[in-house]
Amino acid sequence: MSTATDDGTREDAPPTPTKKQRRAAGIAEEASGGIKLILVKLIGLGIVDALALYAAFVLVMHEQWLVTVLVVAVAALVNWIYFSRRKLPAKYLTPGVIFLVVFQVFVLIYTGYIAFTNYGTGHNGTKEQAVSSLMASSLQRVEDSPTYGVTVVERANELGLLVTDPDGEAFVGTNEQPLEPATGVEYDGDLAVSAEGWKSLQFADVLARTDEVTALAVPYSEDPNDGAIRTPDGQSGYLYVSTLEYDETAGTMTDLETGVVYSDTGVGAFTAEDGEQLLPGWQITVGFDNFVRAVTDVRLAGPLVYVTLWTFAFALLSVATTFFLGLFLAIVFNDMRMRGRKIYRVLMILPYAIPSFLAALVWAGMMNESFGFINQVLFGGASIPWLTDPWLAKVSILIVNLWLGFPYMFLVCMGALQSIPEDIQEAATVDGAKPWAIFRLIKLPLLLVTVAPLLIASFAFNFNNFNTIYMLTDGGPRDSNAPIPVGFTDILITMVYKVAFTGQTRDYGLASAYSIIIFLIVAVISIIAFRRTKSLEELN
Missing domain, CATH: 1.10.3720.10 (MetI-like)
Structure with missing residues (x-):
């Protein structure tokens, strides 16, 4: 059908939509509109964004930058798809594709990655974690160590020690975090009893978690050779130093009692000249060694x-x-x-x-x-x-x-x-x-x-x-x-x-x-x- 224009020419009118086309348009309109559907969409996307934000925060704390970027990019893509009015097929495909990638593709890729490493008992962390574990496992109390007042504190289900040194200064740290100056400290006499961002445990709670408290070994400083603060009773702390001495520059670990030097020879563990290894070691890439060893x-x-x-x-x-x-x-x-x-x-x-x-x-x-x-x-x-x-x-x-x-x-x-x-x-x-x-x-x-x-x-x-x-x-x-x-x-x-x-x-x-x-x-x-x-x- 055509219609006349002002200049006398005729212009074709747009074709009348068929019944199927009108029905399809109605379905698309219902799929992308409606107050209830918008609310459900917002709630669902809110949950997805919250999970992505939490995952990104945890990954940043562990310095997993590549995975962090991927999580943020996927979250942004999901928001773009579901806020768009023209991506109807993608809205149905996205959940399935994400689950496929997470539970199938990622598992296969990660299994392939592990196959090229020495990951296993004694080799399941980084070199820094291995050094920290070795130094902590060989700690001995310093005979003339001063007595430090301690308060057992907790943050995010992780125990730590609020330490008061003989000069009255307050420091706080955990097994993984060396002592650092505490902020917002409250004192009970000469003892620091609370710090900003930390929850102080009551004496009954300390008794109930005695094994965890006595296992705490808070590094004194960033240098593992400076030792760690430990407490036998949750009230008094003492300085412990390791019988091992770590030389970061030379990449060696020396047993101070025997004089044996263990070196980083590239096998994921400190190794002596006779082949003896200090465990735990750390995770390294070994290439095709696992496949060769398998057959x-x-x-x-x-x-x-x-x-x-x-x-x-x-x-x-x-x-x-x-x-x-x-x-x-x-x-x-x-x-x-x-x-x-x-x-x-x-x-x-x-x-x-x-x-x-x-x-x-x-x-x-x-x-x-x-x-x-x-x-x-x-x-x-x-x-x-x-x-x-x-x-x-x-x-x-x-x-x-x-x-x-x-x-x-x-x-x-x-x-x-x-x-x-x-x-x-x-x-x-x-x-x-x-x-x-x-x-x-x-x-x-x-x-x-x-x-x-x-x-x-x-x-x-x-x-x-x-x-x-x-x-x-x-x-x-x-x-x-x-x-x-x-x-x-x-x-x-x-x-x-x-x-x-x-x-x-x-x-x-x-x-x-x-x-x-x-x-x-x-x-x-x-x-x-x-x-x-x-x-x-x-x-x-």
Whole structure:
């Protein structure tokens, strides 16, 4: 449609919006307007901004500048998106993307970073923290130390000491913060009893936290060689100096009692000429050393080989047994001649409704050698070591995992079988094909078109099936000859867990390297398997 203008020409009028366009515009207007929605938006953004501000404050206190900039940038981006009236798709995508980055991408990146460090027991801090810890762990009281009046104070759940020196000057500090002049001090006689920004603890509170108070070692100054103030009773403090002497310029730590000099040789710890190290050390980057050690360390080679073989066997057997049992039951209960099929189907999927960790604990009780249900009832009091014999423990795990996993395959195969057209089977029957031939040559290939990707996913899941192994056997029985706490039923993921979180020495760097290796193995196998499954697509 067109209209006449003042100069006699005709101008096209804008097209009338269609019903769908008007509806879409209304939805967009409702999504971006409304008092209630604006209030919800403001409250939500207020919470996000408050959390971001708090995180930025904490990160600045720890001098994490890069992460601080990222947090502030993300918070600003979120505010810009939700205050804009034109970013409707981004408003729905932003929460999911943020959670994906925080709980997936960041975890992967951080695991990769740790794999290139020596992070672990004795190497979990900075060099400054290591020096402070070493000096504090070797403190001895100075015999002629003057007596300092002290008041135990607290700020942000951190204990400190308000120290009054013999000259009446007041200083305050914590384990991490050396003594510095206190402000806003109030005195009770010659003793400073309170300071601005600090809460003074009452005597009853000091008694209740005696262990924490006596563990306080407040550095006297920025120089760790000047010693620290400690208090045995929360009322009087004394000067303690370390039996170690730190030379920051030379990068050495000298034992004043033995005269041994420990140097920073670049391994993340002060090391003597004979190789002895002072621990704790500090975290450093070690490059690919963890990956090399993971596959070449003689101590780890033996356990790594049989754990890897058992991991592949466990994953493959778990997928095979659950699939074929689920397929068999799906074929049986898909037969129209069976009565009560719906009831049987519900019963078959009950194990799928029980949490796997709870089911594994129940099975562990039933398989107990001394009083388990299986030995006492089914085998008449026999003493079968289901969980303590290396081979029977493997069989037990496969049995329990079969019980946990077949309902999933049963449901998948049931749906896949019902999606196969009946006329294909009827045509094959008319041509004289036998039931086994129909299943092997027609149904199974068509079934694999749907199921093959799920089988690959099931393999990846069982390759890292931590719950069943940990809850049923905890990787046992223990291999007493292994240098690390590993057992005969451990798979790679449970071995990584034990390397990282059990034993006296915990090596997070090595565990992270193993995690990356596992990720690469599963990724390569999955890529190869998915490529092979493309040949099945021709059946469609």
